[in-house]
Amino acid sequence: MKQTKKLLALLLLVTTMIASLAACKKSTDTEDTAGTSSAKGTARTLEEIKESGKVVIGVFSDKKPFGYVDENGAYQGYDVYFGNRIAKDLGVEVEYVAVEAASRVEYLVTAKVDIILANFTVTEERAEQVDFALPYMKVALGVVSPDSALITDAAQLNGKTLIVSKGTTAETYFTENFPEVNLLKFDQYSEAYNALLDGRGDALSTDNTEVLAWAIENTGYSVGVESLGSLDSIAPAVQKGNTELLNWLNDEIKALGEEQFFHANYEETLAPTYGDAADPDNLVVEGGVIE
DSSP, rough: OOOHHHHHHHHHHHHHHHHHHHHHHHHHHHHTSSSSSSOOOOOOOOOHHHHHHHEEEEEOEEEEETEEEESSSEEEEEEHHHHHHHHHHHHHHEEEEEEEGGGHHHHHTSSOOSOOOSSOOHHHHHHTTEEEEOOOOEEEEEEEEEGGOOOOGGGGGSEEEEETTSSSSSHHHHHOOTTTSEEEEEESSSHHHHHTTTTTEEEEEEHHHHHHHHHHHHHTTEEEEEEEEEEEEEEOOOEOHHHHHHHHHHHHHHHHTTTHHHHHHHHHHTTTHGGGSSSSGGTTSSSTTTO
């Protein structure tokens, strides 16, 4: 009788362990390498978007002048200007959803948005997870730091603290090429810039277009490293396999190029910040063709 009870107890223990392991595996299967949920959702087709009367676009809410929320609570910026035109040409309203750099892929994979227009740099790793349309901007990395201790070469950061945003090309670049640099990482761009202002880091790195704009508006800081790494492209992205929407975006970008739309976008949204400090031809891509 005692042996029977011991056997039953052992079987119960084994059953519990198997169920626990299965639950852990299921949880692991629905997380990406960053630990965020990546259970795939069903992307809406082009026709479903049109029938719904609304396109949902992921943009930044704190990355001025590319995507930000103004004092009236409205989305503004270079990406938003483009997003408004996409909605107009689709014949629908637009709903903007604030995303962070590290969540851009997840928001497409889980179908929380139809399109990402959040200063999304095209990389091989990202292209394995989402589908990029044609580019509409080109960019490299830049480094901004206090004038009192200006960083003019990335090697000067060895042993120092560099502020970056999680999930960005800056994080990847310095991790791979400058392992002696201490990275202080934040989810939001606003948090990262506040850390620089507070003196919690020696410098900050992100797209050179953005650090230049930030330095112009913040006295006492300059971009000592204006171009770092390769010249990359910024492009819209959709969920992988959403070919119909991808093709529509590509055709849209080509058509907009014929009217020099992105130069007009630059003049409206970026020129007030950059003034004569930047050449639009060095930033803007028309018709999806990088010259």
